[in-house]
Amino acid sequence: MGFSVNTNTGAMAALQSLNDTNKGLSQVQSRINTGLSVASTKDDSASFTIAQTLRGDVGGLKAVSSSLSRAKSTTDVAVAGAEQISDLMNQMKAKATEASDAGLDADSRTAIGKDFDALKEQINTVIDSSEFNGTNLLKASGGSVSALQSTDTTASPLTVANQDFGAVVTALGATFTDAATAKTMVNNLDAQQKVVNTKLSVLGSASRKIDGQSSFVSKLSDAIEGGIGNLVDADLAKESARLQALQVKQQLGVQALSIANQAPQTITSLFR
Known part of the structure; x- marks a missing residue:
């Protein structure tokens, strides 16, 4: 794909990855807060129904x-x-x-x-x-x-x-x-x-x-x-380890998105 200021596929990919990381981070934080890996039927319908x-x-x-x-x-x-x-x-x-x-x-x-x-x-x-x-x-x-x-x-x-x-x-x-x-x-x-x-x-x-x-x-x-x-019940030891990994991944995702957002600026050098 050629250079374009309208479409930045790199930024979209980075943003999608960052959204997935944030979603996983929210899930882990919920498990830590509640102590439950299945707190709602949305998490696991079969396990939630049996537990109820x-x-x-x-x-x-x-x-x-x-x-x-x-x-x-x-x-x-x-x-x-x-x-x-x-x-x-x-x-x-x-x-x-x-x-x-x-x-x-x-x-x-x-x-x-x-x-x-x-x-x-x-x-x-x-x-x-x-x-x-x-x-x-x-x-x-x-x-x-x-x-x-x-x-x-x-x-x-x-x-x-x-x-x-x-x-x-x-x-x-x-x-x-x-x-x-x-x-x-x-x-x-x-x-x-x-x-x-x-x-x-x-x-x-x-x-x-x-x-x-x-x-x-x-x-x-x-x-x-x-x-x-x-x-x-959630395994809090595993959730703690996953939380740290996701936090690092989130920081890297933000950096990757920042780098991808800077890519269109290189187009300006073509008009100098």
């Missing part, structure tokens, strides 16, 4: 984890109350055993009976107080616990049934009045302690099951988040 689906799964798992945490708290409150009731029943048994002594005078047995009644009333207080988030697993009217186990809403939930410790108190019957009724109370306490132990076992097993499921959900969520990172 996985992000939805992580959100669902967070809801599952929250549900399990509520169930865990409710169950642990019930466990604490049930353990306290078990301790109180041991104290009641000691009082009843002491009152079953035929050689005990009436005034002493009456005093023991008052202590026994106080312990029994304390059990009722513990039952009424063992509530979390509106649910009381120790009270007949307190409801039960139900929690999500996975993001599959059709799957059976994790449930913890109400244990109704009030029935245990009712089954103990009236306070002893003499040595004979005190002995009967000891037998009643033995029987009801077995019931309490069974209920404690149910609550303890439920708490462990919730812990296990919570741990699994947490690990699953971490694994999915790791998968998302593999799909869309």
